[in-house]
Amino acid sequence: MRLSVYFLPTLKENPAEAQIVSHRLMLRAGLVRQSAAGIYSWLPLGHRVLRKIEQIVREEQDAAGAQEMLMPTIQPAELWQESGRYDDYGKEMLRITDRHEREMLYGPTNEELITAIFRDNVKSYRDLPKILYHIQWKFRDEVRPRFGVMRGREFLMKDSYSFDIDYEGAKRSYDIMYRAYLKTFARMGLTAIPVRADSGAIGGDMSHEFQILAETGESVVYYDAAFEDLGKTGEVDIEAMRGLYAAAEEKHDPNAPNLPPPERLRTHRGIEVGHIFYFGTKYSTPMNATVAGPDGEPVVIEMGSYGIGVSRLVGAIIEASHDDAGIIWPESVAPFKVGLVNLKAGDGACDAASDDLYRVLSESGIEVLYDDRDERAGVKFNTMDLIGLPYQLVVGPKGLAAGHVELKNRRTGERQELSIESALARLTG
Ligand code: ATP
Ligand code: MG
Numbered sequence: 001m002r003l004s005v006y007f008l009p010t011l012k013e014n015p016a017e018a019q020i021v022s023h024r025l026m027l028r029a030g031l032v033r034q035s036a037a038g039i040y041s042w043l044p045l046g047h048r049v050l051r052k053i054e055q056i057v058r059e060e061q062d063a064a065g066a067q068e069m070l071m072p073t074i075q076p077a078e079l080w081q082e083s084g085r086y087d088d089y090g091k092e093m094l095r096i097t098d099r100h101e102r103e104m105l106y107g108p109t110n111e112e113l114i115t116a117i118f119r120d121n122v123k124s125y126r127d128l129p130k131i132l133y134h135i136q137w138k139f140r141d142e143v144r145p146r147f148g149v150m151r152g153r154e155f156l157m158k159d160s161y162s163f164d165i166d167y168e169g170a171k172r173s174y175d176i177m178y179r180a181y182l183k184t185f186a187r188m189g190l191t192a193i194p195v196r197a198d199s200g201a202i203g204g205d206m207s208h209e210f211q212i213l214a215e216t217g218e219s220v221v222y223y224d225a226a227f228e229d230l231g232k233t234g235e236v237d238i239e240a241m242r243g244l245y246a247a248a249e250e251k252h253d254p255n256a257p258n259l260p261p262p263e264r265l266r267t268h269r270g271i272e273v274g275h276i277f278y279f280g281t282k283y284s285t286p287m288n289a290t291v292a293g294p295d296g297e298p299v300v301i302e303m304g305s306y307g308i309g310v311s312r313l314v315g316a317i318i319e320a321s322h323d324d325a326g327i328i329w330p331e332s333v334a335p336f337k338v339g340l341v342n343l344k345a346g347d348g349a350c351d352a353a354s355d356d357l358y359r360v361l362s363e364s365g366i367e368v369l370y371d372d373r374d375e376r377a378g379v380k381f382n383t384m385d386l387i388g389l390p391y392q393l394v395v396g397p398k399g400l401a402a403g404h405v406e407l408k409n410r411r412t413g414e415r416q417e418l419s420i421e422s423a424l425a426r427l428t429g
Contacts, residue, residue, distance in 0.1 A: 001368070001369050002372050003369060003370060003371045003372060003373055003383075006044065007043060008044070009030045009043070010028060010029060010030045010386060011028045011030075014028065015027045015028070017034075019146070019147065020148075020150075020216045021216070021318065021322060022147070022148060022216070022315040022316070022319045022322075023147055023149075023150070023315065025318055025326060025327050025386070026148055026149065026314070026318065028326075028386060029045065029326065029327055029387045029388070030043055030045055030046070030387075031043060031046025031049065032046045032148065034148075036153075037145050038145025038146075038152040038153030038154065039152065039153055040148070040149055040152060040154070040311075045335050045387065046314065046335075048336070049314050049329070049333055049334075050311060052332065052333045052335070053188065053310055053313050053314065053317075053333055054135055054158070054310050056184060056188060056333070057135065057184055057310060058135065058158075060180045060181075060183050061158065061160060061180060063183075064176050064179070066131040066132065066133045066160050066177075067131065067133070068133055068135075069134050070134050070135075070136060071110055071114065071117075071134050072107075072136075073106055073107055073136060073137055073138075074096070074104050074105070074106060075104065075105055075106075075107045075113055076102070076103070076104055076105075077103035077105060079112040079113060079287075082287050083112050083115075085112065089108065091141060091143075092140045092141050092142065093105055093140075093141070094106040094108075094140075094141050106138075107138060108138055108139060108140045109138065109157075109159065109305075110134070110159055110161070111161065111303075111305055112283065114132060114161045115283045115287045115289050116287065116289075118130075118132075118161075118163055118289055118301070119284075119287060119289035119290075123291060123292060124292050125165045125291050125292065125293050125294060127291065128163055128164055128165045128169065128291065128301070129162065129163060129164045129165070129169050129172070130162070130163045131160055131161070131163075131176070131177070132160065132161055133158060133159060133160035133161070133306075134158075134159065135156065135157070135158045136156070136157065137157075138155055138156075139153060139154050140153060140155075141153055147216065147315065148315055149311045149312060150271065151218070151312075152311065152312075155310075156309075156311040157308065157310060157311075158307065158308040159306065159307045160305065160306040161304070161305050161306075162177070162303060162305075163302075164301065164302045164303075165293065165301065166302060167280075167302060169302065170278055170280070170303070170304055171278070174206055174278050174304050175238060177276050177306045178194065178208065178238055178242075178276060179238055181194070181210055181274050181276065181306075181308070182194070182238075184274075184308065185210060185212075185273065185274070187332055188313065188330060188333055189317070189320075189330030189332065189333075190212050190273070190316070190320060191212070191213070191227075191228065192210040192211065192212055192274070193211050193213070193221060193227045193246050194208040194210055194241065194242075195208060195209045195210070195211050195221050195247060195248050195251075195270070196208060196246060196247045196251055197209040197248050197251065197275065198248070198250060198251060206304070207275075207276065207277045207278065208275070208276050209248060209274070209275050210272070210274035210275070211270030211272055211273070212270060212271045212273055213268045213269070213270055213320075214270065214271050214316065214320055215319075216271070216319055217268075217269035217270040217271040217319075218271070218272075219248060219269065219270045219272055220248075220249040220269055221246065221248060221249070221268060221270040222246070222247050222252045222265065222266070222267050223244075223245065223247075223265075223266050223267075224244040224245045224246065224258075224260040224264055224265065225260070225264040225265075226244055226264070227244060244258065244260075245258045245259050245260055245265070271315075271316045271319060272309070273308065273309050273312060273313055273316050274307060274308045275306075275307050276304070276306045276307075277304060277305050277306070278303075278304040279303060279304060280302055280303070281303070282303070283303060284300050284301045284303055285300055289301050317330065317333060322388070325382070325385035325386065326386035326387065326388050327386065327387060327388030328410055328411050329389065329390060329410075330390075334367075334388070334390050335367075335369075335387070335389070336369040337368070337389065337390055337391060337427070338366055338367070338368045338369070338389060338392070338393055338427055339368075339369050339384040339389040339391070340354060340358055340369070340371065340395070341380050341381070341384060341392055341393065341395065342354035342370070342371060342372050343377050343380070343394060343395060343396035344396065344397050345373060345374045345375075346374060347397055349397065349400050349401075350395055350396065350397055350400060351372075353395050353400055353420065354370065354372065354395045357405075357420065357423075357424070360424060361424070361427060361428070364424075364428045366427055366428060369389060371383065371384070377396075385410070388410055389410060390409070390411065391407060391408065391410065391427060392406075392407070392408040393406070393407055393423060393427070394406040394407075394408065399417065403419060404417045404418055404420075405417075405419075405420055405423050406418075407423050407427075
């Protein structure tokens with residue numbers, strides 16, 4: 001993509017309305033624009049990041065055996081009356097009336113709809129277990145939308161739902177998702193701590209929030225320092241991990257048997273990026289979702305739900321990865337891998353070399369944002385640092401005359417003078 005034609009409205013100044021760094025940087029780097037409180041448009045650069053995150057989530061769900069589908073954003077009120085949540089949900093639910101005076105709503109979540117689909121289409125225990133998911137916009141009329149996309153009113157969520165014949169099966173499904181979540185967040189360069197959370201009336205250890213440590217998080221978590229290393233790989237022994245202490249503030253228990261010694265007990269603010277939850281027959285009982293068991297008798301299905309805040313993750317990743325100059329994208333979610341900077345647009349040699357690099361890199365499948373604008377070098381460097389692409393490849397007249405270009409690593413700040421061939425090899429290798 002050539003920057004001269006790309007729609008990338010960056011801002012020099014910090015927008016007054018943004019209180020936290022990710023929100024400031026998302027506005028300044030031209031990722032999003034607010035259309036109403038807690039409702040955002042995703043501009044091309046931000047949209048690319050959102051899609052990358054969504055794709056990682058999708059790949060790990062698919063790898064775990066979950067099946068993707070797509071449910072609508074608008075749901076009929078009847079389903080929520082069946083489960084009893086229509087009144088309970090309160091003001092967070094955006095209620096709509098259609099032209100025939102039918103009560104509808106913009107889905108804040110999908111337990112009711114998926115339970116109805118399942119109930120109407122699955123008849124036998126032989127069709128279990130199943131995990132179904134979709135990635136769809138939700139609306140919750142939050143009292144205090146804030147921090148940009150981190151607490152929006154409209155937000156993109158991946159929500160999965162598991163269906164099993166008994167508790168043992170439900171526990172297996174839960175563990176499959178627990179593992180998939182660790183892998184998902186590790187692929188985004190995040191250390192997510194699975195924190196024991198409130199599982200309501202059902203109890204047990206079958207509810208975890210996945211928390212990213214960040215000063216600006218809205219939650220407080222207590223955890224064993226051992227998590228700081230474990231979370232990094234995404235390949236961990238889940239039994240060992242679940243034995244380690246990690247609790248949300250309201251669940252913190254100074255007398256817990258697995259509480260680590262004081263020097264290993266950490267407390268930190270966290271951003272909740274995912275939540276997995278076993279709820280048994282909470283919806284299947286009132287909605288009468290049963291299948292025929294082995295003896296032909298109806299069995300009420302056991303369910304769980306598993307959410308990931310896809311749009312919140314864009315902000316959470318920035319909170320975890322930035323510096324004073326701007327965003328530092330982990331390569332897996334970066335909107336482009338390379339920012340190609342032509343320091344002297346209009347100069348024959350610089351243009352020829354840059355155009356050539358752009359073509360060769362693009363043909364090798366590398367995503368390149370090519371700054372071919374007629375701007376001062378300082379402006380170009382600032383833009384590149386702000387938008388945070390993992391690599392900057394700088395082509396200038398002096399370097400070219402000496403036969404080299406400069407490759408900068410955005411995260412480490414390391415710069416290397418390389419021949420064009422070596423730079424290409426480095427980026428495509
Ligand atoms: P929170 O405590 O942050 O309000 P929640 O418990 O209401 O979260 P869930 O219903 O479990 O969240 O939703 C699944 C995921 O969706 C959350 O883990 C979070 O990442 C994301 N999410 C929830 N509410 C919002 C929101 N208002 N804006 C952006 N993402 C959200
Ligand atoms: Mg909430």
